[in-house]
Amino acid sequence: MGIAEIVLTTAALLIVVASVQPLARRSGLPFTVVLALAGVAIGLAAAWLQSHRVADQVSQVASAVIDIPVSSSLFLTVLLPILLFQGAVTIDARRLMQDIAPVILLAVLAVIVALGIIGGAVWLVAPMPLAVCLLFGAIVATTDPSAVIALFRDLGAPARLTRLVEGESLLNDATAIAAFSAFLAVVITGQDLDFWMVSENIVVGLLGGALAGLLAGRAAAWMLEQLRFYRAAQLTIAVALPYAVYVISDHYIGVSGVTAVVISGLVLSAVGRSRFQAETFRFFEETLEQLAFWATSLIFLLAALLAPRLLADVTLLDLLYLLVAVVAALAARAVILFGIFPLLSLARVTQKVTTQTKTVIIWGGLRGSVTLALVLAVSENFLVDPEVKRFIAIQATGFALFTLLVQGTTLSTLMRRLGLDQLSPIDRAFRSQVLQQSLSSVGSSLRSFAGRYELEDELVDQAIRPYNERLSRVAEDDSFAEAISDRDRLTVGLIALANQEKSLLLQQGWSGGLRSALVDRYLLSVESMIDAVRSDGRLGYLRAARRPYRQSRWFRFIAWLHFRCGVNRPLAIYLGQRFQFLLINRIIILELIYFLEFRLAGLLGDRLTEVLGEIVNLRLEEVERHLIALRLQYPNYARELDHEVLERYAYREELEQVAQLRDAGIIGEDLARDLRVEAGSVHASSRRSAKVDFKATTPELLHAFPVFAALSEADLERVAKKLQTRVVADDAHVFRRGDPGDGMYFIASGAVEIRIGEEQHRLGRGDFFGEMAMLDQRRRSAEVRSISYSHLLFLPRAAFDEISVLVPEWRSQLAEVAAARRRMNEGEKEESAEKPAEDPPKETPEELREAQPEEIDGDAGEESPAPVLKLQGLLKNRDGDG
Structure with a gap:
């Protein structure tokens, strides 16, 4: 079959796909089910025309359909990667990572349970070795990702449950293919079934594929970041990624290519959106969606075309084996949903699932692309015994067709019977509010439109009457107030x-x-x-x-x-x-x-x-x-950031103006592109890299400290040049008892806790500590710990001595405060000795932080209700050194 015939046949099949889509909408059946029916019908018709030789030209057309070169490599290497990649990118990976443990558990455990139950049940009735039956179980154990994702979105299932099942449906393909490869090796070589070796191969393939996908996804994200303003280049990288990852992982590294593709897609789902411009990312999503639609459609259609040939010599016994496999598969899904999901719910790793939803999930386990691709992989392998090929082809193809033609066609009916096709109570009640607002807007817009173009009032009234009637009915509906708390x-x-x-x-x-x-x-x-x-x-x-x-x-x-x-x-x-x-x-x-x-x-x-x-x-x-x-x-840094915000806003407005002129037809695309490039180059050249300056202590900041109130502007300038910024984390020590008195501290923001023996005090913004050790030339007598994210200004001893010489009154003021603190501390100690009463309970650091729930990272200002002490209260309840 020549290249021209292959291209022509593929084009004809795509036309069939396009024609089937409106038919599926009218029938109410899932698109993949109608597509499979169409494929089977085309395959049967082509076989009949070829066998009866109606006319030479018709026979040639039939032969082109039947003999189209379909192989497992076409499914697994060309069509499947883009399908899995699109599904992974579509999932919100950030939220999926919160449930990654149960997702992996379900993805691996569900496949193992399914292949074990299906393979074991068929082995009990079919004259085939256990390895062959388990191979068949691995082929049919995995559900089709696109079908499952579409099912849950149609169901309107809870968001977290949807993430679990979507993630499981993507990752279980990797487990199934890894198990398939292991069991196929056993069937071909004729070795004894070694479950330990099979398990080892599965684990190595999955972990290796996950690592390869993670590295590839991060590398692609970095490349997308560098190509942010090159739309065509970004799209090329994103579309090439799944194919490069799959081939390198599967054919060169020897790990699971499916896992690598899914993980790389999840990485881009998590970090990719911020690497694209808005327009580019929307186009990227639409492109992936279209490619995945073609891949899904061709997989189902081509596989359905092969179904009549694969089922040509089916017998009644084969139907019996198939019936056993179907019942076992339903039982396996029931074990997962009714046995494992409740345990996950009790462990609070997933939400509870209603019985109705579980029933639909069991019946909605459609098989598709992966199942049919693995069937072809067995049929093409010349090392596999012909009787095994026949058994696998009939059973797996029949199983996939049963799920599509029986379960798929009855799924929507089952959903309606169980009431899962309806809006939630909140959505039903909220619907009236949305309708009321939208219908009012439609009415006013319609009258404005008619007035602008001078249309007849009578025609306007006729057009608007249905909307007014609906609006009246909605206004009388008070379900919003009654049904929603x-x-x-x-x-x-x-x-x-x-x-x-x-x-x-x-x-x-x-x-x-x-x-x-x-x-x-x-x-x-x-x-x-x-x-x-x-x-x-x-x-x-x-x-x-x-x-x-x-x-x-x-x-x-x-x-x-x-x-x-x-x-x-x-x-x-x-x-x-x-x-x-x-x-x-x-x-x-x-x-x-x-x-x-x-x-x-x-x-x-x-x-x-x-x-x-x-x-x-x-x-x-x-x-x-x-x-x-x-x-x-950091006032200078703040000003630079404010300038950057204004510059970016101006750049965005410039691009918006260019886009409006282009959309209005005033300028062409070539001129618009030139203007965008010029705006981008100007924007890039004007961007500056602002940096935090830890030395940026200003006189304005020192005005927040009452102890500096009497200093002149010139003196404040001198002090500001000597101060050093220290940023202290929550629960970190500023200094400990016995440390050298190398300087004193001023609290610019945050809060600290001072401990001397059993006594505790807290200080906040505008306060200072550590001056006693400086004045007395001794070591620290207290332990000071930050109880929030604190900005401290540190005045070293040498700078303290220098400023004291320049501004003698400032040192005198600190000495008076220190003397008053000593007297206060000695008085407190004497009072404590005279009253050996039971000590009040001491607050733990955790309790101190919990007493300030509205404070985040400290910043304990005047508005804070916490007992933060200010300088004015130092003489009453402040310890000596702090």
């Missing part, structure tokens, strides 16, 4: 805000507002906010929103390097990224306030909009508190 409506509103925040964040990321790594971290935070809303309402939403501000272990480590070893660069990079994060976070939250007022208010009502506004304003206040502290500490 305040908590449910609040949940809907918070999830809408989180989704809008995700959209705004990606816009900022595409414009260069944040580094890709920060965008990825922010996106994961937003997803956590959505999950927290569903489980804990607004409190969960606020806790998840605060989580990015907290210190990580990495921050604790680099803060220790900065404070103890003088290594500043890692901390400077971290603080710079934190500053950018807070700045963009503030912009996005302000956009959320606008979105809430102008988009959600009409749907949710005034009272709920007010509550949501209070929640968003809480977030805004927290972000601004952190920003104020950083702006005080």
Whole structure:
């Protein structure tokens, strides 16, 4: 069969695919089921025409259809990689990673249980060795990813459950193919069945493929980052990735190519979106969707064409074996869903699944592309015994056709009978509010349109009457108020805000507002906010929103390097990224306030909009508190970042103006492209790399300390030049008892805890400590620990002595404060000795932090309700050295 005939036949099959799609919609059957029916019908018709030789030309057409070169390599190497890659990219990998343990458990365990039950059941009735029956079990153990994903989306299953099953349906192909390869090797060589060797091969293949996919995905993400402004190059890299990964892993490294493709797709799903521009990523998704549609369609159609030939010599006994396999497969899925899922639910690693949903999942286990490809792999292998080939071909092909033609055609009926095709109660009630707003908008827009073009009022009334009637019916429907509780409506509103925040964040990321790594971290935070809303309402939403501000272990480590070893660069990079994060976070939250007022208010009502506004304003206040502290500490860096934001906004507006002129037809695509390139080059040349300067201590910042109030501007300039910035992590020691008195500290932001013996005190912004050891020329008499993320200004001993000489009154003021503290401390000790009463319970560091739930990373200012002491109260309850 020549190249021209192959191309012509493929084109004809694609036309059939295009014709089948509207037929599937009208019939209400899944598209793959109708496609399989069409393929079987075409295959039967071609075989009949070829055998009866109606006419030479017709016989040639029939031969072209029957003899089209279809092989397992075509399925596994050309069509399957893009299908799996598209499914992996479509899944939200950030949230899937939260459930990766149960996903892997289901992906591996479900296949092993299925192949064991199916193979064992068939071995009991069929005259075939156990290895052959287990080979057949591996072929039919895995469900078709596209069918399963489409099924769950149609079901409207809970989001977390959908992620579990989607991830399992993608990863179980790798397990099935690895098991297939191991059992096929046993069948070909005739060796005894060694389950330990088979298990070892499966594990090595899966782990090796996962590592290869991870490395390939990260490399592709890096390349996409470098090619951000080259759309064609980015798309080329993304489409070539699954094929390169599959071939290298499967044919050269000897690990699971399927696993490698899926993992690389999940990596791009997690970090790829922030590497594309908005328009490019949408086009990338559409391109993958189209390629996956062609791959799925050709797989099912070509496999269905082969079905009549593979089932040519079927017998009644074969039908009996097939019936046993079908029952065993349903039982295997029941074992997973009714045996394993409840255990996962009890362990709180997955949500509970209703019996109705489990029933549909069991019956919806459609087999497709992988099953038929593995059948061909056995049929093409000349080392396999012909009787084994016949058995595998009949049983596996018949099994796949049964799931498609019997289970697939009855699936929608089963869903309707179980009531799984209906909207959830919240969606049904919320539907009236959405309809009311949209119908009102349609009516006003229609009248505006008619007035603009001077259409007859009578025609306008006729056109608008159905909408008014529907609007009246919707207005009388009070199911929204009755069916949805305040908590449910609040949940809907918070999830809408989180989704809008995700959209705004990606816009900022595409414009260069944040580094890709920060965008990825922010996106994961937003997803956590959505999950927290569903489980804990607004409190969960606020806790998840605060989580990015907290210190990580990495921050604790680099803060220790900065404070103890003088290594500043890692901390400077971290603080710079934190500053950018807070700045963009503030912009996005302000956009959320606008979105809430102008988009959600009409749907949710005034009272709920007010509550949501209070929640968003809480977030805004927290972000601004952190920003104020950083702006005080690094004013020059803050100004540079503000300038970058304005420059990026101007660049985005310039591109928008060019796009509007192009869409209006005022300029052509060539001129628009030239203008975009020029704007991009100007934008790139104007970008500056702002850096955090740890020496940026200004007189304005020192005004926050009452102890500097009497100094002149010139004296403040001298002090500012001597101060050093120290950033201290939560629960990190500033100094310990007995350490040298090498300087004193001023708290720019944050809070510290001072301990002398059994006594504890806390100090916050505007306070100072450590001066007694300086004045008395002795070692530290207290232990000081940061109880939040704290910015401290450190004045070394040499600088202290120098400033004391230049400004003698300042040293005198500190000496008076120190003397008063000593007297106060001695008085407290005497009073404590005279009253040997039971000591009050001491607060643990954890209790101290829990007493300030609204504080994130410290910044304990005047608004804080926590008992943070100020300089004015030092003479009453302050210990000696602090």
